[in-house]
Amino acid sequence: MTSDTPADTFSFTLSATDGAARTGFVSTPRGRIRTPAFMPVGTVATVKGLYFDQVKAAGADIVLGNTYHLMLRPGAERVAKLGGLHKFMRWDGPILTDSGGFQVMSLSSLRKMTEQGVTFRSHVDGAYHEMSPERSVEIQGLLGADIQMQLDECVRLPCTDEEAERAMRLSLRWAERSKRAFETQPKGRALFGIVQGGAVPALRVESARALADMDFPGYSIGGLAVGEPQEVMLAMIETVAPHLPTTKPRYLMGVGTPDDLLESVARGIDMFDCVMPTRSGRHALAFTRFGRINLKNARHAEDPRPLDEESDCPALRDYSRAYLHHLVRCEEMLGAMLISWANIHYYQQLMAGARAAIAAGRYADYVAETKAGWARGDLPLWEG
Amino acid sequence: MTSDTPADTFSFTLSATDGAARTGFVSTPRGRIRTPAFMPVGTVATVKGLYFDQVKAAGADIVLGNTYHLMLRPGAERVAKLGGLHKFMRWDGPILTDSGGFQVMSLSSLRKMTEQGVTFRSHVDGAYHEMSPERSVEIQGLLGADIQMQLDECVRLPCTDEEAERAMRLSLRWAERSKRAFETQPKGRALFGIVQGGAVPALRVESARALADMDFPGYSIGGLAVGEPQEVMLAMIETVAPHLPTTKPRYLMGVGTPDDLLESVARGIDMFDCVMPTRSGRHALAFTRFGRINLKNARHAEDPRPLDEESDCPALRDYSRAYLHHLVRCEEMLGAMLISWANIHYYQQLMAGARAAIAAGRYADYVAETKAGWARGDLPLWEG
Numbered sequence: 001m002t003s004d005t006p007a008d009t010f011s012f013t014l015s016a017t018d019g020a021a022r023t024g025f026v027s028t029p030r031g032r033i034r035t036p037a038f039m040p041v042g043t044v045a046t047v048k049g050l051y052f053d054q055v056k057a058a059g060a061d062i063v064l065g066n067t068y069h070l071m072l073r074p075g076a077e078r079v080a081k082l083g084g085l086h087k088f089m090r091w092d093g094p095i096l097t098d099s100g101g102f103q104v105m106s107l108s109s110l111r112k113m114t115e116q117g118v119t120f121r122s123h124v125d126g127a128y129h130e131m132s133p134e135r136s137v138e139i140q141g142l143l144g145a146d147i148q149m150q151l152d153e154c155v156r157l158p159c160t161d162e163e164a165e166r167a168m169r170l171s172l173r174w175a176e177r178s179k180r181a182f183e184t185q186p187k188g189r190a191l192f193g194i195v196q197g198g199a200v201p202a203l204r205v206e207s208a209r210a211l212a213d214m215d216f217p218g219y220s221i222g223g224l225a226v227g228e229p230q231e232v233m234l235a236m237i238e239t240v241a242p243h244l245p246t247t248k249p250r251y252l253m254g255v256g257t258p259d260d261l262l263e264s265v266a267r268g269i270d271m272f273d274c275v276m277p278t279r280s281g282r283h284a285l286a287f288t289r290f291g292r293i294n295l296k297n298a299r300h301a302e303d304p305r306p307l308d309e310e311s312d313c314p315a316l317r318d319y320s321r322a323y324l325h326h327l328v329r330c331e332e333m334l335g336a337m338l339i340s341w342a343n344i345h346y347y348q349q350l351m352a353g354a355r356a357a358i359a360a361g362r363y364a365d366y367v368a369e370t371k372a373g374w375a376r377g378d379l380p381l382w383e384g
Numbered sequence: 385m386t387s388d389t390p391a392d393t394f395s396f397t398l399s400a401t402d403g404a405a406r407t408g409f410v411s412t413p414r415g416r417i418r419t420p421a422f423m424p425v426g427t428v429a430t431v432k433g434l435y436f437d438q439v440k441a442a443g444a445d446i447v448l449g450n451t452y453h454l455m456l457r458p459g460a461e462r463v464a465k466l467g468g469l470h471k472f473m474r475w476d477g478p479i480l481t482d483s484g485g486f487q488v489m490s491l492s493s494l495r496k497m498t499e500q501g502v503t504f505r506s507h508v509d510g511a512y513h514e515m516s517p518e519r520s521v522e523i524q525g526l527l528g529a530d531i532q533m534q535l536d537e538c539v540r541l542p543c544t545d546e547e548a549e550r551a552m553r554l555s556l557r558w559a560e561r562s563k564r565a566f567e568t569q570p571k572g573r574a575l576f577g578i579v580q581g582g583a584v585p586a587l588r589v590e591s592a593r594a595l596a597d598m599d600f601p602g603y604s605i606g607g608l609a610v611g612e613p614q615e616v617m618l619a620m621i622e623t624v625a626p627h628l629p630t631t632k633p634r635y636l637m638g639v640g641t642p643d644d645l646l647e648s649v650a651r652g653i654d655m656f657d658c659v660m661p662t663r664s665g666r667h668a669l670a671f672t673r674f675g676r677i678n679l680k681n682a683r684h685a686e687d688p689r690p691l692d693e694e695s696d697c698p699a700l701r702d703y704s705r706a707y708l709h710h711l712v713r714c715e716e717m718l719g720a721m722l723i724s725w726a727n728i729h730y731y732q733q734l735m736a737g738a739r740a741a742i743a744a745g746r747y748a749d750y751v752a753e754t755k756a757g758w759a760r761g762d763l764p765l766w767e768g
Contacts, residue, residue: 046711046718074685074710082688082706090702301458304466318474322466326458327430333717334430 010190012249016359020268023358028146029188030094033061035270038347044069045089048278049340052091059348062094064273068103072122076142084144097145099136102154133177141185150178152194157228164198168207171196190217201239208243218249225255241268262367281340284328291374300325313345394574396633400743404652407742412530413572414478417445419654422731428453429473432662433724436475443732446478448657452487456506460526468528481529483520486538517561525569534562536578541612548582552591555580574601585623592627603628604635625652646751661731665724668712675758684709697729
């Protein structure tokens, strides 16, 4: 198969490793996902403030949709009737959906959890909904997601070991049910199992081994980046990774800062998603080669320099910090649009650099150089 | 001079007339403005929700900036320091600025009006500012506007004849002062006088004649579309137009609906500006060949059709009404972005059609056909 031939099955190819860091690609019928990959989040069928053309041009191979949000609005059956999520939102690359479980826990009210599943009230209109492993997979299938997630129970950290264990074991039973429910879906789609276990190494190991025995085409690590310090998260990755098959992609859910990404890639993670680039973009915070730049700050008011004059992204290259600052101060949409675009671009650039560095066997140098760039910081104009 | 040679002076060329309707172009050192022209409003140096590339591609030759907003944020001196408004907001075509007078009257507080000018408090931070005919022209010069407006006093309708007369005469004296203040500005820029006089025909005629005697390079009609019925506005245009030189462009300020534009062109107006396409875009209201479409309406929820499948604008052609409805319901930025873009495009398309029809001597037919399209309406799916 040449590199341009669409796959008819889901597969993962490792091209190179450098220490624990890996680079390669996931093949899907909708196209390849170069890894390590950052997946922009299109919560309700839009990556907030961006055109999908911009998302694609930034280098994203795949985007994420949120099952919880989409089941409430516009509704999975409606999306299916309209031809699926790809057509609905006009994105022809692969789409990954989460199971909805995380947002059910964090956004809905009046939740009632049983072995069977969870009933909850929508945060939008208060209507009752039911979510089970089977229904979650059904919804993700109606959306037409290329990569789907088992329903899991994600507990907030810190939590008791007993709570972490109960949720982990429930998630394993739900993994089995999700896998059975997924069997009727078209060939080429993939369902990932999700490792849980809180911050308890033994539980994490047990979860990873049990899921590996179930032979999923990919594995997610859930329940991290939920309030714990970065070192706890990294320790959990280090604990879990050796127990996951090297031949399958590993997805760290909901992570994170640029630094989180670099450190997690160093520990063997292949896929990420996070709202940070777009959420920060709406709050005037830009991520750049020179670290974070808060464009609300008055010192940008007369700065004619762009965020990064060497970037090939118009948002980073063509608009002065003075103009971005002005847009932010006036709460103009274009400010959020441009800074979100710049951030999505930077995250993709960061991952492209990681892929190249791993392939070249110099990932540690890449991390050091990148962090030195951040530490150099956002120099005031008179030093620039 | 070939059509591609930039003019070094400001001029107006009439290419064709059809009844009172006119088509031609305004030449400026920054490029030509095909007339009749609709100027998208870039209030604070951004056409809300659009990239300027989209504004240009929609067919706009010129955009408007609001002096009042820009003098408050980011400030005229700051814009000048950053290289002028064109560079600041990245629009290389002509820019027209208003005088700031209208917003001083409608947005600021604690106004004090004298013969000299007006002092007021900013609606943003409460700071005191002064505005005079000389200061308004100075600000517009600092911004680098290609077409500038005299400071005038715009009274709300209805008003007493005495109030209309007082404001009209003050505006004439300010026209003289604005003209003198403008003399130091670079060649190729133009200052327009503004016809006032409320809804009193005799006052409007007197104002138009007095301004014509002052020999401005263009004339604005102000103080309309401020609450009066359309027929009053159109009657005032009919009253004023014969007293303005045919050889100079006529700009109807702050107008209007697509119907207002067609009817005003029929009465000899060459230029328009209005926030309606973008403001409506942020409120889910699309202007199309088939009339207005309120995308909040639930009947669009499963409608796979785009707003106008024959359009060459992606916003009109590529996104389903179901998707636009969904974005609007979720209050997603992309909804406002797409509908504003579609509206800016439609307004430009409407004016392009008017120019072609006038050139072909069939403007009345064009108006009739366009209105028939609006009357055909936004057909439900089952009739489409």
